[in-house]
Structure formats: structure tokens, C-alpha cells
Amino acid sequence: MRHFKNYMVAGIFLASCGLSAQKAVRLKPIRSVAIAIAEPSDICFNAKSGTFFIVSDSGILFETDHDGKTLRQVSQKDADFEAVYSDEKNVYAVDETHRNIYIYDIDTFKVNRMVTIPYGGGKNKGYEALTYNKSKNGFAIITEKDPVYLFELDNDFKTLNRIDLSKIATDISAAAYHDNFLWLLSDEDMMLLKLNPNTYEVVGKWSLPVINPEGFAFDQDGNLLITCDDMQRIYYFNNPEKT
Amino acid sequence: MKQTLLAILSLFAVSSFAQVTLLNGHHVLELSGGVSTYYNNRSLKPGETDRSKDRFKLRDAQIELEGRVGADFEYDFKVDFADMAAQNSTGEIDPENPGLMEATVTYKGFHFVDIEMGYGKLYYSRSALVPFDFSPYWQRPELTRGSIFSTRDVGITLMKNFWKQRANVYIGAYTGLGELSLSGDNDASGQLEYVGRVDVSYPARYRYREIDDRHSPIPMFSLGLNGRYANKKLPEGEVFPDQATGEYGLKVTDGKRYVYGLDASFQYMGLSAQFEIHQIKQEPQSPNDPLFQNLTAEQTKGYVLSGGYIAQLNYFIKPIDLIVSARYEELDLNDLVPGNSQRFSPAIAYQINGYNAMIKAQYFHINKEETIDPLKWDEQYRIGMVFQFK
Numbered sequence: 001m002r003h004f005k006n007y008m009v010a011g012i013f014l015a016s017c018g019l020s021a022q023k024a025v026r027l028k029p030i031r032s033v034a035i036a037i038a039e040p041s042d043i044c045f046n047a048k049s050g051t052f053f054i055v056s057d058s059g060i061l062f063e064t065d066h067d068g069k070t071l072r073q074v075s076q077k078d079a080d081f082e083a084v085y086s087d088e089k090n091v092y093a094v095d096e097t098h099r100n101i102y103i104y105d106i107d108t109f110k111v112n113r114m115v116t117i118p119y120g121g122g123k124n125k126g127y128e129a130l131t132y133n134k135s136k137n138g139f140a141i142i143t144e145k146d147p148v149y150l151f152e153l154d155n156d157f158k159t160l161n162r163i164d165l166s167k168i169a170t171d172i173s174a175a176a177y178h179d180n181f182l183w184l185l186s187d188e189d190m191m192l193l194k195l196n197p198n199t200y201e202v203v204g205k206w207s208l209p210v211i212n213p214e215g216f217a218f219d220q221d222g223n224l225l226i227t228c229d230d231m232q233r234i235y236y237f238n239n240p241e242k243t
Numbered sequence: 244m245k246q247t248l249l250a251i252l253s254l255f256a257v258s259s260f261a262q263v264t265l266l267n268g269h270h271v272l273e274l275s276g277g278v279s280t281y282y283n284n285r286s287l288k289p290g291e292t293d294r295s296k297d298r299f300k301l302r303d304a305q306i307e308l309e310g311r312v313g314a315d316f317e318y319d320f321k322v323d324f325a326d327m328a329a330q331n332s333t334g335e336i337d338p339e340n341p342g343l344m345e346a347t348v349t350y351k352g353f354h355f356v357d358i359e360m361g362y363g364k365l366y367y368s369r370s371a372l373v374p375f376d377f378s379p380y381w382q383r384p385e386l387t388r389g390s391i392f393s394t395r396d397v398g399i400t401l402m403k404n405f406w407k408q409r410a411n412v413y414i415g416a417y418t419g420l421g422e423l424s425l426s427g428d429n430d431a432s433g434q435l436e437y438v439g440r441v442d443v444s445y446p447a448r449y450r451y452r453e454i455d456d457r458h459s460p461i462p463m464f465s466l467g468l469n470g471r472y473a474n475k476k477l478p479e480g481e482v483f484p485d486q487a488t489g490e491y492g493l494k495v496t497d498g499k500r501y502v503y504g505l506d507a508s509f510q511y512m513g514l515s516a517q518f519e520i521h522q523i524k525q526e527p528q529s530p531n532d533p534l535f536q537n538l539t540a541e542q543t544k545g546y547v548l549s550g551g552y553i554a555q556l557n558y559f560i561k562p563i564d565l566i567v568s569a570r571y572e573e574l575d576l577n578d579l580v581p582g583n584s585q586r587f588s589p590a591i592a593y594q595i596n597g598y599n600a601m602i603k604a605q606y607f608h609i610n611k612e613e614t615i616d617p618l619k620w621d622e623q624y625r626i627g628m629v630f631q632f633k
Contacts, residue, residue, distance in 0.1 A: 038407065078269075078314035097271055097311065122262045122633070123273040123309065146262075146599065146633070170597070188457050209460035211447050230447035232407045 024191060024205040027224070027243060029235040035068035040227040042129075042174050042215030043234070046086045046106070052217060053091050054227060055081035061093050061104060066219065068234045074109045076102055083130040083141075083174065084215075094141070096126040101141075101157065115157045122146060129175035133182060135197035140182065145171035150200065168193060168202050174215045178222075185216045185226070192216065192224070192240060206240045262632050269313055276306040281381055281603070281627025285620040293619065301325045302381070302627070305344070315352035319363070321345035336486060338389025339382070341422040359400040359415075362425060365393065366400060366413035366440040367469045369506035370519050370553060372451045376633065379454065379566040379592035381605045381625045384553045385574060386521060390490040391549070392471070392502055393421020396436070408448040414439045419473045421494055423487050430495065431481035434474055442467035442506075453517055454566055455510035456559050462511040469504040469521070476528045491576050491616065493549055498528040504550075513559045522550035536579045548578040564594040576613055585610035601629045 039057035046053060051071060054062045059079030063072040076093070079102070083094035090112065091104040103113040119126055121143055129142040138160065139153040148169065152161040165172065169186035176183045182197040190213060194204035212230040219225060224237040237243070262275035279302045287294065304325040311317045326342040336342070347361035364372060370387040371394040382388065389395070398417030404410060418424040419436030429435075442449075442465055449465035477483070477497045487495050504521035525547045530540050534547045551574035559566050568590045575583040590605040607623035 098266060098268060100268075116268070120263050120265070122275070123264050123271055123311070125262075126264075146597075190457065190460065211457075211459060211461060211463070228447075230408075 024207040025240070025243065026207045026209065027192070027237050027240055028209065029226075029237055032233045032235045033068050034233050035064070035227075036070065037062055037064075037068070038232065039229050040215065040232065040234075041082045041229055042084045043217045043225060043227045044084050044086050044131075044176065044215075045217040045219055045225075046091075047220065048088050049106070050220065052225070053084050053086050054215070055084040055093050057081065057229070059095070061091060061102075061109070063109075072109055074104065076111075082126075082128045082144075082214075085130045085132060085139075087132065092130060094127045094130050096128060096144075097123060099126055101130070117141065117151070117153070117157060117159065119143060119149075121149075128171075128173050129184065131175040131177045131182070133177055133197050135177075135180065135182075140175060140177075142172045142175055142184070144173065145188075148172050163200055165200060168195075168200075173213065176217060178218045183216070183218075185213055187213055204241070206243075208235075208237075210235050270310065272308060272310040274306070274308060275631070275633045277303055277376070277599075277629065277631030277633065278305075279303040279627060279629040281625050284624045286622035287620050288618075291619045296620075296623075299627075301328075302340070303629075307345070315350060317349045317351065319345045319347050319349075336422050338394065338422050338489065341389075341395060341425075343425060344395075355403070357402045359402065360398075362397045363395060365396055365417065365438050365471075366402070366415065367392070367438050367471055367502070368394070368504060368519065368521065369442070369451060369465070369467050369508060370517065373453050374451065376629075376631060377452050377454060377598055379557070379568045379590040379601075379603055379605075380570070380588070381590070381603060381627065382607075384555075384570060384572050385586065386551045386553055386572060387519065389422065391493055391551075391574075392521070392523065393489075393494055395422050396420070397424040398435070406443075409444045411442050412440075419475060419495065420484065420487050421489075423484060426484060428484075430475060430483050430487065431477050432475040434476075436471060436473035436475075438469075438471040440467060440469045449508065449510075453508075453515060453555065453568075454557050454559050455513050455515040456561070456566075458513040458559070458561055459510050460512070462509065465508045467506040469502075469506070471502045472500070474499045491549075492533065493523060493525070493576065496525040496527055496534070497532060499526040500524070513561060515557045515559075517555045518552070520550070520552040522548060524548055534577065534579075536577065538579055543579060549576050551575060551583075564597075566590075566592040566594070568592075574613070576616055580613065580615050582613050583611070584613045584616060598629075599631045599633055603627060603629060 040054050043054045052064045059076040061074050062070050079095040080097045081093045082096040085092045093102045099119050101115045102111050105112050125144045125146050127141050128144040133140045141151050143149045147166040150163045150165050151159050170188040172184050173187035174185040182195040184193045190208045192206040210228050212228050213226045214229040215227040217225050222239040226235045265272045282299050285296045305323045307321040309319050321344040326340040345363045347359050347363040349359045351357050368387050396417035400415035402413045415438050416435045418429050444465040501524040506519040508517045535543050553572045555570040557568040570588045572586045587608045592601045592603040594601050604626040609621045
């Protein structure tokens with residue numbers, strides 16, 4: 001038995017030597033603020049309004065300023081919002097549990113439409129990330145883990161394709177299209193990933209020294225904001241590509 | 244060697260272990276489960292000949308149904324068919340593996356407090372509350388595996404969290420017969436057991452986990468206080484149901500019984516540690532109770548103390564998906580009997596696919612044993628595989 005254990009440990013060590021990963025650059029936050037939003041799960045930046053949208057596990061959509069101060073909010077009963085994306089007309093909030101996307105009018109904050117995108121995976125391993133991939137002219141919605149699936153959707157939320165991204169991270173908690181690349185955040189790996197938006201090849205990665213990073217956004221200057229669920233804070237980083 | 248190992252591992256390393264969820268817009272039902280099997284080998288003491296524990300064992304064959312109806316109701320139903328098969332053939336309940344693992348409904352409609360009813364985990368002891376799916380071990384510590392105090396029961400729990408979920412409070416009332424409560428009736432005293440727990444974490448919410456699998460970038464701490472009380476004075480001539488007092492005769496008392504404990508946990512950059520200590524104070528109503536060990540009332544002062552502590556250290560080697568852990572445990576089953584027992588148990592777990600598929604190995608060593616609890620063995624090895632669709 002003792003020999004078997006030795007062989008097993010040695011074998012695992014040898015196997016790991018062949019799996020050298022791309023080195024991640026470690027980012028340092030320049031500041032952080034506590035926010036009055038319980039369990040913030042995702043954030044996105046709206047260039048038109050210059051504000052941010054944040055969603056929470058308790059089904060509340062917030063509009064905030066750069067410091068996380070709430071400007072507006074709207075609540076959705078029986079929803080667990082885990083992802084948010086906004087464009088010039090709408091704010092899209094994703095309810096992980098029921099696989100729904102609530103589409104809010106950005107001006108009135110009223111639900112214009114609710115779309116269901118069926119997915120049979122774990123209740124708490126459903127959709128965690130949503131963004132619009134301009135390189136493919138369609139939405140990208142991503143499951144959290146076990147497995148990490150990226151579904152390519154057309155502009156009417158019809159599923160066009162499914163890509164398994166399980167090998168790039170343990171989980172995915174948020175997504176954004178920025179600077180002609182697709183960016184993903186992994187909560188469990190505490191890692192920001194930059195992907196080719198057409199091939200989904202990882203072209204850059206940065207490690208984040210924050211607990212439970214669940215959402216991220218780039219502001220108008222390309223600086224990075226990370227929302228942390230457990231800490232109930234926003235962390236601010238300089239543009240990672242200039243760090 | 245490397246290629247052979249990779250080839251073997253690739254047989255198991257399928258990409259998806261996900262559970263299945265069914266939903267209709269109002270009701271969400273999630274199906275999960277798992278199977279685990281190990282091989283056990285014991286080193287017997289000189290003169291002992293019973294090698295019946297050298298065997299393969301199906302430890303778990305579980306199905307779990309977790310659901311949510313609307314915003315206000317959640318339920319959890321978990322059953323282990325391996326335990327049920329074992330109970331059918333032996334007639335004994337293993338408190339760590341009681342067959343029915345969970346059957347609870349939680350009402351969240353009051354908002355200021357959640358109410359859980361049914362049969363499930365008691366909110367007492369952090370070690371007992373850590374889901375076993377996340378453990379590198381094949382067996383929980385003796386102190387918290389359900390043979391000293393029960394870890395499951397039928398009853399009602401009120402729960403509330405504060406301070407961004409960093410503080411949790413649980414209070415509840417239960418039948419008090421632990422895993423045996425499922426037989427239906429209470430004991431002849433008809434009294435309940437009351438259990439409470441408070442835990443506080445800093446600087447963030449700290450889940451009931453032992454392994455820092457995320458390599459927390461800042462140090463995290465958690466401290467918990469636990470208490471429970473029952474006054475089960477049996478009427479003259481009555482006895483507790485068979486097996487109710489448990490392996491060591493400590494789980495219920497014909498009289499007053501207080502249990503209190505403290506637990507602490509720390510994690511940082513993959514390193515984690517837990518410490519937990521519990522004491523049971525029993526005040527049997529009869530001076531002839533076996534707990535008094537035939538001593539006089541002047542010698543016993545009318546009570547018996549039992550308890551122990553656990554210290555555990557873990558490290559998660561993330562680049563190679565390997566957990567290494569070591570645990571030390573000390574037990575004193577009865578303070579009226581001199582001596583205590585000491586156990587040491589290291590474990591290693593290789594994650595083929597996270598916690599959903601692991602190869603686990605555990606070594607047990609009995610450093611010292613109590614005269615009132617003699618064992619036939621002093622070393623034990625256990626190795627096997629866990630598979631879960633979670």
C-alpha cells in the first residue's frame with residue numbers, strides 16, 4: 001500500500017510537469033470601495049450614460065456611478081441575477097436559476113421582454129456571463145462550470161452554436177467584449193482572461209488578488225472594475241494591458 | 244510512467260460531471276448524486292484474528308433532489324442506498340451514513356428569518372457541517388462523526404445571517420434521539436433537545452469547507468460557538484430505544500445533558516487549518532447509571548464529563564490538483580476513568596475532476612486508547628475513488 005501511494009504521488013507530479021500553463025500577470029488594485037449592494041454578482045459599463053449596471057443574487061438591478069453609489073434600482077421577484085449587459089437601448093439581466101434573460105428598457109427600467117434559454121445543468125451552475133460579441137454580431141452567454149459552455153446566440157437569442165470552454169478555467173463568472181477582444185473572469189481561479197473573439201483562444205491572462213470576484217467591467221478609460229460578492233466591494237485596477 | 248498514468252487518468256477525466264436540472268419557470272428541481280468505493284486494510288493487534296474489515300466497501304450510492312418552488316420554498320431530499328442496504332443486513336445504523344441523509348423544507352417567506360423543518364444536519368459543530376463531498380478523508384473524526392453526539396435529527400431550525408453573511412445564527416428544537424429519530428417515536432421522557440450555533444467570519448463569508456481550493460489571496464478566519472441541551476429523565480422502569488445511546492453510550496442521557504463546543508478555521512493561499520473542541524456534561528438521574536462507573540456520589544459529584552478536540556492542517560497543491568491533510572484527535576469518553584485516546588490520520592486526495600472525481604487515500608493510526616474502549620487494531624489504510632454528478 002505504501003509503495004502504491006508513492007507511485008501515485010510521483011506519477012501525478014510527473015504528469016503535471018508537462019502541463020505548463022501560460023504565465024499570468026498579477027494585478028494589484030489601486031483602491032476599493034464598499035457598496036450598499038448585497039451579493040453583487042456582475043457589473044457592466046454603459047458608454048452612452050457613463051454609468052454602471054450591477055446585478056445582485058437577490059434579483060435586483062442597480063444603476064450606479066463610478067464609485068458604486070446607487071442611482072436607480074429595480075427588483076425582480078424570484079430571480080437570482082448573475083450576469084448583466086447593456087447597450088444603448090436595453091439592460092439585460094440574467095436569472096441563473098430559471099435560465100431567463102430580463103430585458104429592461106434603459107430609460108424606464110421596465111421589463112420589455114423576458115426570454116428563456118433552456119439549460120439542464122446544475123441549478124447554481126447555469127448562466128453566469130452575458131455579453132455581445134461584436135466580432136460575431138451576436139450575444140454570448142456562458143454557463144458557470146461543470147461544464148463551462150459558451151452559447152453563441154443571434155440577436156433574437158436563438159442558439160446558434162455551443163463551445164466547450166471547460167479547459168480554459170475552473171469556472172466563468174462574467175464576460176465583456178472590450179477593445180475587440182472577449183474578456184472572461186474566473187471566480188474560482190481568480191483570473192481575468194483575454195480571448196480571441198472568433199476562435200476563443202486565450203491570448204492573455206491576469207491573476208486577481210481578490211476574494212470571490214464575480215463581475216467586471218472596463219470604464220471609458222479602459223480601467224478595470226471588479227465586483228466581489230463575498231466582500232461586497234468594488235476593486236479598481238489600472239488597465240491590465242498597461243500594467 | 245508518465246504516459247501510462249495519463250492514459251489511465253484520461254479514462255476517468257470526462258469533461259462533464261454536471262447534475263441535471265428540470266424547471267418550469269416556477270419550480271426548479273435539481274438531481275445529483277454519486278458513488279464511492281474504497282478498499283480497507285487493517286493491521287490487527289497481536290492475537291486478533293478477525294480480518295473481516297479487509298475488504299472493498301461501497302461507501303456511498305447517493306441520489307439527491309434539491310428544489311425551489313417560487314421564491315419562498317426550498318427543499319432537499321438525499322438518500323444513500325448503500326447505507327440502506329447495509330442497515331437491512333446488519334440492523335445497525337452508522338450515524339455518519341444513516342441512509343436517509345436529508346429530508347428538509349426551508350421556508351424563506353418571512354425574510355427576517357428562515358425556517359427549516361424535517362430531518363437533516365444539526366447546526367452543531369463546524370466539522371460535522373462540512374459536506375463530506377469536499378473532504379479528502381474517507382471518515383470524519385470520531386468526535387464529530389455522530390457516535391459521541393448526533394449530527395442529524397428531526398425538528399425545526401430558525402436561521403438568520405448578518406453582516407454580509409459573515410455572521411450566522413441557528414437555533415432549533417429536535418426529538419433528541421439523533422439519527423434514531425426516524426423510527427418515529429420519542430423516548431419515554433418525551434423531552435426535546437435544543438441546539439444552537441453562532442459563527443462569525445472575517446474578512447468575508449466563510450463557507451463550511453476545510454480545503455482552501457481557491458487559494459484565498461487574503462487570510463480568512465471563522466469562529467463558531469455551539470451548544471445543546473436536553474433533559475430526558477426517563478420514567479421509572481423505562482429505557483431508551485435500542486441503539487439510541489450510540490456506540491459509546493453518550494448520545495442521550497437519562498437525566499440532564501449539556502454539550503458545548505468551539506470551532507475555529509483559517510485559510511490562506513491554499514493552506515487551511517481547523518481546530519474544534521467539545522465537552523459533554525451529563526447528569527444522570529440515577530446514582531447507579533453505568534456512566535458513573537460504580538463510583539459513589541461523593542466521588543462523581545453527580546456528573547460525568549466527556550469530550551475531546553480535533554486539530555487538522557490541509558494544503559491544496561493547485562497546480563497538480565492534490566490535497567494533502569493531517570488530523571490529530573484526542574478523546575476522553577469518561578472523566579471518571581483515567582486516560583484518554585489519541586488518533587492520528589493523514590489523507591491525500593487527487594482531483595481528477597475537482598471534487599466530482601477524486602482518488603482518496605487515508606491512513607488511521609491509534610496512538611493511544613482508553614481502557615473503556617479497547618480496539619482490535621492499531622493501523623488502518625483506506626484507498627478508493629469518489630465519483631459525483633454534482
